Amino acid sequence: MKTQVYILSAFTHNSNGGNEAGVVLDTDQLEKREMKLIARKLGFSETAFIFSSTSTDFKVRYFTPKEEVDICGHATVAAFSLMNQKGLIDAGNFKIETKAGILNVEVYPNGKVFLEQNKPSFLDVISAQEITNSLCINKEDLIPHFPIQIVSTGLKDIIVPVNNLQVLQEMNPNMDEITNISEKYGVTGYHVFTLETIHNLSTAHCRNFAPLHDIPEESATGTSNAALVCYLTKYNRLMGRQDKQTFSMEQGYTMQKPSEIIIHISNLQGEISSVKVGGYGSNFKMELLEL
Structure with missing residues (x-):
């Protein structure tokens, strides 16, 4: 079985550096063990998996090479930057379902992506x-x-x-x-x-x-x-x-x-x-x- 994955760096400085993340858009057939395997094979600190959702715009799950985590800022920036670059979404506001709750994501016209956090x-x-x-x-x-x-x-x-x-x-x-x-x-x-x-x-x-x-x-x-x-x-x-x-x-x-x-x-x-x-x-x- 082959899975298409995307790789981006998030939080770049003057188009350099940043933190690499994996993003998977074709998730319909993936089970948890397969997502863990993909994250482990990619080896990045986090990989984001984008699902459809009945209550929000998207459901997002995040995996380190070791386990699933509730939320990840840089993988979210990478995921929405990818979807914007591919023309799957335009600039605007989106709601995502995560294990940290339902959060807002904003995509700016210049490509910058912001993720809402919980109150401290x-x-x-x-x-x-x-x-x-x-x-x-x-x-x-x-x-x-x-x-x-x-x-x-x-x-x-x-x-x-x-x-x-x-x-x-x-x-x-x-x-x-x-x-x-x-x-x-x-x-x-x-x-x-x-x-x-x-x-x-x-x-x-x-x-x-x-x-x-x-x-x-x-x-x-x-x-x-x-x-x-x-x-x-x-x-x-x-x-x-x-x-x-x-x-x-x-x-x-x-x-x-x-x-x-x-x-x-x-x-x-x-x-x-x-x-x-x-x-x-x-x-x-x-x-x-x-x-």
């Missing part, structure tokens, strides 16, 4: 010692007065603040320890950031580690950066509280895959009322995969 949940605060040991850094490398905390806008990540770009870029984490801690707290992985950036207009520079899901490091993560922006809005008073704000996040530079993840948030009476994550997708490639 601020969960456990974790001790610095436990996390710094797994990242092989010192407590002094953290940003003072910023907590290490689990935050979610769809997937749970441990948000870790470090105080400069050099520490973040030279970090050599212990993947076994990150796996154990991720399993202990029931999170996808770590999203480590610094407010020192390469580009002046960027808000933060980030690295993401999810070895529990066979992803040692990921070059662009939508839901993690959405959670990070909500965290910064809560803890960084310098970011202000305007009704609507846009943030640009850097990721993937240590992997030679420079990526730009754009976050829109809206505030209502001092509370975050809307979170959207988006960016550009690359031109697609097509492959026939033998199952």
